Amino acid sequence: MLRYALTLTAMLGALPAIAQDALRPQEQLRLDRFETVAGNALLQAFQSASAEDRGALGRALSGTPQVAFDEGLAGDWSCRTIKLGGMPALVVYSPFKCRLTFQGNGYLFEKISGSQRTTGFITLRDGQAIYAGVGYVAGETPPAYDALLPEFAGDGTVQPDVAVFERVSNQRARLMFPAPVVESDFDILELTR
Numbered sequence: 260m261l262r263y264a265l266t267l268t269a270m271l272g273a274l275p276a277i278a279q280d281a282l283r284p285q286e287q288l289r290l291d292r293f294e295t296v297a298g299n300a301l302l303q304a305f306q307s308a309s310a311e312d313r314g315a316l317g318r319a320l321s322g323t324p325q326v327a328f329d330e331g332l333a334g335d336w337s338c339r340t341i342k343l344g345g346m347p348a349l350v351v352y353s354p355f356k357c358r359l360t361f362q363g364n365g366y367l368f369e370k371i372s373g374s375q376r377t378t379g380f381i382t383l384r385d386g387q388a389i390y391a392g393v394g395y396v397a398g399e400t401p402p403a404y405d406a407l408l409p410e411f412a413g414d415g416t417v418q419p420d421v422a423v424f425e426r427v428s429n430q431r432a433r434l435m436f437p438a439p440v441v442e443s444d445f446d447i448l449e450l451t452r
Contacts, residue, residue, distance in 0.1 A: 282384070282391055283409065286421035289438045290389065293423060296437040300344030300445035308349035315351045316341055319449040322427035327381075327388035331429035333361045336450040338370060344444025357450060368392065368424075368434070370448070375441070379404050381424045388424040390434055393417060394441065413440040422448070 282290070289296075305313060319341055338357035342350040355373040359366045365382035368390060378401060379392015395401040396416045407419055418440035426432045436446040 282389070282421065283407065283419065285412065286391060286419055289421050290423070293435075293437040296344075296445050297435070300443070303345075303444070304343045304349035306348065308347075312349045312351045315339075316343070316349060316447070319433060319447050322431060324425040324427060327383065327424060327426055328366070329426065329429060330361065332359050332366060332426065332432070334359065334452070336432075336452050339449045339451075340373075340375070341447040341449060342443035343446070345442065350443075354451075357448070373397065376401075377420050379420060388426075390420065390422040390424050392420045394420045394439075422446075 301316075304316060308316070319339075336357045336359065337354040339354045340352045342352075352373075356371050358369045358371055359381075360369075362380065365380050365388075367378070368381050369378045370376045374397050375394065376397055377392050377394040379390055381388050381390045383389075391404045393401040393404050393407070394413075394417070399416050401417050404419065411419065413419065420436060420439070422434040422436040424432065424434050430452050432450040434448040434450070436448070438444065439446045
Protein backbone atom coordinates (compact mmCIF):
# COMPACT_ATOMS: atom_id res chain seq x y z
CA MET A 260 0.00 0.00 0.00
CA LEU A 261 2.89 2.36 0.75
CA ARG A 262 4.17 1.87 -2.81
CA TYR A 263 0.77 2.93 -4.18
CA ALA A 264 0.69 5.99 -1.93
CA LEU A 265 4.19 7.04 -3.04
CA THR A 266 3.31 6.49 -6.71
CA LEU A 267 0.12 8.54 -6.31
CA THR A 268 2.00 11.30 -4.51
CA ALA A 269 4.59 11.43 -7.32
CA MET A 270 1.83 11.53 -9.97
CA LEU A 271 -0.06 14.26 -8.17
CA GLY A 272 3.09 16.32 -7.66
CA ALA A 273 3.69 16.39 -11.42
CA LEU A 274 0.25 17.82 -12.18
CA PRO A 275 -0.64 21.52 -12.09
CA ALA A 276 -1.64 22.86 -8.70
CA ILE A 277 -5.21 23.76 -7.86
CA ALA A 278 -6.46 26.47 -5.53
CA GLN A 279 -5.46 27.07 -1.90
CA ASP A 280 -1.98 25.67 -1.54
CA ALA A 281 -1.75 26.98 2.03
CA LEU A 282 -4.17 26.75 4.92
CA ARG A 283 -4.91 29.87 6.91
CA PRO A 284 -3.47 29.66 10.47
CA GLN A 285 -6.91 29.35 12.10
CA GLU A 286 -7.82 26.29 10.00
CA GLN A 287 -4.40 24.74 10.65
CA LEU A 288 -5.01 25.22 14.39
CA ARG A 289 -8.34 23.39 14.06
CA LEU A 290 -6.56 20.48 12.33
CA ASP A 291 -3.83 20.47 14.99
CA ARG A 292 -6.53 19.97 17.64
CA PHE A 293 -8.29 17.21 15.64
CA GLU A 294 -7.78 14.30 18.09
CA THR A 295 -8.64 16.32 21.20
CA VAL A 296 -11.78 17.84 19.69
CA ALA A 297 -12.90 14.49 18.22
CA GLY A 298 -12.36 12.65 21.50
CA ASN A 299 -14.33 15.15 23.57
CA ALA A 300 -17.19 15.25 21.06
CA LEU A 301 -17.35 11.45 20.82
CA LEU A 302 -17.52 11.14 24.61
CA GLN A 303 -20.45 13.55 24.71
CA ALA A 304 -22.22 11.76 21.86
CA PHE A 305 -21.89 8.25 23.28
CA GLN A 306 -22.90 9.35 26.78
CA SER A 307 -26.24 10.89 25.91
CA ALA A 308 -27.45 10.03 22.40
CA SER A 309 -30.08 7.48 21.42
CA ALA A 310 -29.04 3.97 20.43
CA GLU A 311 -30.17 4.65 16.84
CA ASP A 312 -28.02 7.78 16.53
CA ARG A 313 -25.03 6.03 18.16
CA GLY A 314 -25.44 3.24 15.59
CA ALA A 315 -25.38 5.76 12.72
CA LEU A 316 -22.25 7.36 14.19
CA GLY A 317 -20.57 3.96 14.52
CA ARG A 318 -21.34 3.12 10.87
CA ALA A 319 -20.00 6.49 9.70
CA LEU A 320 -16.70 5.92 11.51
CA SER A 321 -16.33 2.22 10.67
CA GLY A 322 -13.91 0.88 8.09
CA THR A 323 -10.18 1.24 7.64
CA PRO A 324 -9.09 4.25 5.57
CA GLN A 325 -7.54 3.35 2.20
CA VAL A 326 -5.22 5.35 -0.06
CA ALA A 327 -7.09 8.65 -0.15
CA PHE A 328 -7.45 9.22 -3.89
CA ASP A 329 -8.73 6.87 -6.56
CA GLU A 330 -10.21 7.64 -9.97
CA GLY A 331 -13.37 5.83 -8.90
CA LEU A 332 -14.26 8.57 -6.40
CA ALA A 333 -15.53 10.99 -9.04
CA GLY A 334 -19.27 11.42 -9.34
CA ASP A 335 -22.37 11.91 -7.26
CA TRP A 336 -22.63 10.75 -3.65
CA SER A 337 -25.24 10.63 -0.92
CA CYS A 338 -23.91 12.54 2.07
CA ARG A 339 -25.22 12.74 5.61
CA THR A 340 -24.09 15.25 8.23
CA ILE A 341 -23.55 14.05 11.78
CA LYS A 342 -22.94 16.78 14.36
CA LEU A 343 -21.25 15.91 17.65
CA GLY A 344 -20.72 17.90 20.83
CA GLY A 345 -22.74 20.79 22.17
CA MET A 346 -26.49 20.79 22.68
CA PRO A 347 -27.65 18.28 21.69
CA ALA A 348 -24.58 16.05 21.91
CA LEU A 349 -25.39 14.15 18.69
CA VAL A 350 -27.58 15.01 15.69
CA VAL A 351 -27.85 12.74 12.65
CA TYR A 352 -29.36 14.41 9.57
CA SER A 353 -31.10 12.89 6.56
CA PRO A 354 -28.97 12.34 3.45
CA PHE A 355 -28.28 15.11 0.95
CA LYS A 356 -26.44 15.21 -2.39
CA CYS A 357 -22.70 15.73 -2.81
CA ARG A 358 -20.30 15.55 -5.74
CA LEU A 359 -16.59 14.81 -6.17
CA THR A 360 -14.87 16.01 -9.36
CA PHE A 361 -11.25 15.10 -10.13
CA GLN A 362 -9.16 18.27 -10.66
CA GLY A 363 -5.64 17.07 -11.48
CA ASN A 364 -4.01 16.81 -8.06
CA GLY A 365 -7.08 16.44 -5.90
CA TYR A 366 -10.85 16.64 -5.88
CA LEU A 367 -13.34 19.46 -5.98
CA PHE A 368 -15.93 18.60 -3.31
CA GLU A 369 -19.42 20.10 -3.32
CA LYS A 370 -22.40 19.54 -1.03
CA ILE A 371 -25.11 20.51 -3.51
CA SER A 372 -28.38 20.14 -1.60
CA GLY A 373 -29.71 21.11 1.80
CA SER A 374 -29.73 24.47 3.53
CA GLN A 375 -26.09 24.23 4.69
CA ARG A 376 -23.64 23.63 1.85
CA THR A 377 -19.89 23.57 1.32
CA THR A 378 -17.50 23.73 -1.60
CA GLY A 379 -13.73 23.40 -1.78
CA PHE A 380 -10.81 21.13 -2.59
CA ILE A 381 -9.41 17.92 -1.14
CA THR A 382 -5.65 17.73 -1.63
CA LEU A 383 -2.73 15.92 -0.05
CA ARG A 384 -1.05 17.95 2.70
CA ASP A 385 1.74 16.42 4.74
CA GLY A 386 0.58 12.90 3.89
CA GLN A 387 -3.10 13.49 4.72
CA ALA A 388 -6.04 14.23 2.45
CA ILE A 389 -7.31 17.60 3.69
CA TYR A 390 -10.42 19.49 2.64
CA ALA A 391 -10.21 23.30 2.63
CA GLY A 392 -13.40 25.01 1.58
CA VAL A 393 -16.18 27.41 2.36
CA GLY A 394 -19.44 26.53 4.06
CA TYR A 395 -22.44 28.62 3.13
CA VAL A 396 -26.20 28.91 3.35
CA ALA A 397 -28.07 27.82 0.20
CA GLY A 398 -28.67 30.82 -2.04
CA GLU A 399 -25.37 32.50 -1.14
CA THR A 400 -22.47 32.70 -3.60
CA PRO A 401 -19.42 31.69 -1.56
CA PRO A 402 -15.92 32.99 -2.25
CA ALA A 403 -13.13 30.50 -2.87
CA TYR A 404 -11.26 29.45 0.27
CA ASP A 405 -8.07 31.18 -0.89
CA ALA A 406 -10.03 34.44 -1.39
CA LEU A 407 -11.11 34.65 2.28
CA LEU A 408 -9.70 37.64 4.13
CA PRO A 409 -7.05 36.62 6.70
CA GLU A 410 -9.19 37.65 9.69
CA PHE A 411 -12.51 36.22 8.37
CA ALA A 412 -14.02 33.70 10.82
CA GLY A 413 -17.56 33.49 9.44
CA ASP A 414 -20.58 35.75 9.38
CA GLY A 415 -23.56 33.42 9.88
CA THR A 416 -24.06 32.73 6.16
CA VAL A 417 -20.49 31.93 5.03
CA GLN A 418 -17.66 30.34 7.01
CA PRO A 419 -14.29 28.64 6.40
CA ASP A 420 -14.35 24.83 6.47
CA VAL A 421 -11.48 22.41 7.05
CA ALA A 422 -11.69 18.62 7.33
CA VAL A 423 -9.75 15.38 7.13
CA PHE A 424 -10.91 13.19 4.23
CA GLU A 425 -10.83 9.39 4.51
CA ARG A 426 -11.80 6.98 1.72
CA VAL A 427 -12.98 3.61 3.03
CA SER A 428 -13.81 2.32 -0.47
CA ASN A 429 -15.14 3.76 -3.72
CA GLN A 430 -18.61 3.48 -2.15
CA ARG A 431 -17.82 4.91 1.32
CA ALA A 432 -15.84 7.91 2.54
CA ARG A 433 -16.00 10.58 5.23
CA LEU A 434 -15.03 14.17 5.84
CA MET A 435 -14.33 14.97 9.50
CA PHE A 436 -14.49 18.64 10.52
CA PRO A 437 -12.75 19.53 13.82
CA ALA A 438 -14.19 22.55 15.65
CA PRO A 439 -16.53 23.73 12.88
CA VAL A 440 -17.53 27.37 13.01
CA VAL A 441 -21.28 26.61 13.21
CA GLU A 442 -23.33 24.76 15.86
CA SER A 443 -21.21 21.81 17.07
CA ASP A 444 -17.77 20.69 18.26
CA PHE A 445 -17.07 18.11 15.53
CA ASP A 446 -18.88 17.22 12.30
CA ILE A 447 -18.73 14.13 10.14
CA LEU A 448 -20.00 14.19 6.57
CA GLU A 449 -20.57 10.53 5.70
CA LEU A 450 -20.44 9.80 1.96
CA THR A 451 -22.05 6.68 0.49
CA ARG A 452 -23.27 5.43 -2.87
